[in-house]
Amino acid sequence: MAESRAVRARGLTKCFGDVVALDGVDLDVPAGQVHGLVGPNGAGKTTLLGLLLGLAVADRGRLEILGTPVGRSLAVADRVAGFVDGPGLYPTLTARQNLAALASLRGGPGNRGTRAAGVDEVLEQVGLTDVADDRVGGFSLGMRQRLGLAAALLTRPRLLVLDEPANGLDPSGKRRVHDVLDGLAADGATVILSSHRMDDLAALCSEVTLLAGGRVVFSGPVEKLAGECGDLDHRLVVSDPAAARAVAGEVAGLRVLNGSELGHHIGASALVVRAPVPCVEELVVRLVGAGVAVREVAPTVSPLESAFLALTGEAR
Numbered sequence: 001m002a003e004s005r006a007v008r009a010r011g012l013t014k015c016f017g018d019v020v021a022l023d024g025v026d027l028d029v030p031a032g033q034v035h036g037l038v039g040p041n042g043a044g045k046t047t048l049l050g051l052l053l054g055l056a057v058a059d060r061g062r063l064e065i066l067g068t069p070v071g072r073s074l075a076v077a078d079r080v081a082g083f084v085d086g087p088g089l090y091p092t093l094t095a096r097q098n099l100a101a102l103a104s105l106r107g108g109p110g111n112r113g114t115r116a117a118g119v120d121e122v123l124e125q126v127g128l129t130d131v132a133d134d135r136v137g138g139f140s141l142g143m144r145q146r147l148g149l150a151a152a153l154l155t156r157p158r159l160l161v162l163d164e165p166a167n168g169l170d171p172s173g174k175r176r177v178h179d180v181l182d183g184l185a186a187d188g189a190t191v192i193l194s195s196h197r198m199d200d201l202a203a204l205c206s207e208v209t210l211l212a213g214g215r216v217v218f219s220g221p222v223e224k225l226a227g228e229c230g231d232l233d234h235r236l237v238v239s240d241p242a243a244a245r246a247v248a249g250e251v252a253g254l255r256v257l258n259g260s261e262l263g264h265h266i267g268a269s270a271l272v273v274r275a276p277v278p279c280v281e282e283l284v285v286r287l288v289g290a291g292v293a294v295r296e297v298a299p300t301v302s303p304l305e306s307a308f309l310a311l312t313g314e315a316r
């Protein structure tokens with residue numbers, strides 16, 4: 001029977017000496033979801049991905065992967081694949097030889113009771129067919145990332161765990177990887193990936209978990225995370241900045257930022273306001289009503305980025 005939950009973690013704690021890398025982490029990831037892990041440097045993302053890949057074991061807490069409790073031994077669970085800190089590849093071998101070597105190490109077709117994918121098939125999936133016979137030592141970071149993904153796909157994983165898979169990818173490489181991950185999720189496989197790029201996470205993931213200092217500070221739908229942004233800074237370009245300031249002063253819950261708060265020049269016809277989104281909308285309506293033309297209005301950082309900064313306690 002198919003599992004309805006790919007990962008269930010309760011109270012996962014992992015320390016390195018005095019450093020508490022994970023501090024009582026709970027995580028639920030349903031099967032068929034692309035789930036993002038995000039957080040500042042040192043938040044514990046790689047440590048958590050390492051536990052999912054069996055590269056380390058937790059000091060405390062419970063972890064179930066694809067419905068099976070994870071034991072105390074270092075081993076990758078069945079039907080789980082992926083990489084942290086970049087894929088392990090042989091630089092002197094070609095892309096095709098790397099994959100063939102991995103396939104034979106894993107026992108080839110019939111491995112773990114499931115038919116493995118073919119080398120050519122996965123090279124095609126990640127868009128590396130044209131360079132299949134080139135040595136990996138000459139590959140760019142983005143090409144190595146894609147080959148690492150191809151290596152993981154060889155096992156037809158039900159859970160794919162990727163650390164910064166979009167690192168170094170050009171726009172077409174990114175599109176290729178997005179398509180592969182979307183396809184896996186559509187087939188019911190689960191993908192858990194980390195990224196520092198909020199735009200990648202928004203494009204790829206339906207849900208995200210935000211870690212800070214080894215703790216979960218948010219876990220849920222991406223849209224809900226964007227809703228946690230609270231006050232957002234918006235830059236408005238208007239026909240009459242003095243009149244616009246006067247109108248802004250009448251909108252409750254909205255503040256016009258002054259030059260010293262901004263720390264940079266914003267242009268003579270612009271002003272920056274800090275407010276929840278509905279107050280900014282009210283300002284625009286009032287400006288138009290007062291005969292002040294609004295030529296541009298845009299948040300200075302995206303709602304997702306703003307939520308990230310607010311929830312991780314990072315200064316604006």
Ligand SMILES: Nc1ncnc2c1ncn2[C@@H]1O[C@H](COP(=O)(O)OP(=O)(O)OP(=O)(O)O)[C@@H](O)[C@H]1O
Nearest residue numbers: 016019020021039040041042043044045046047048
């Ligand atoms: N093998 C290790 N030995 C000692 N400390 C470690 C080890 N691995 C991780 N840490 C520490 O654990 C904490 C979490 O690190 P981790 O690499 O999981 O964070 P991260 O969120 O992946 O960070 P980044 O975004 O910088 O990759 C950090 O303080 C890190 O220094």
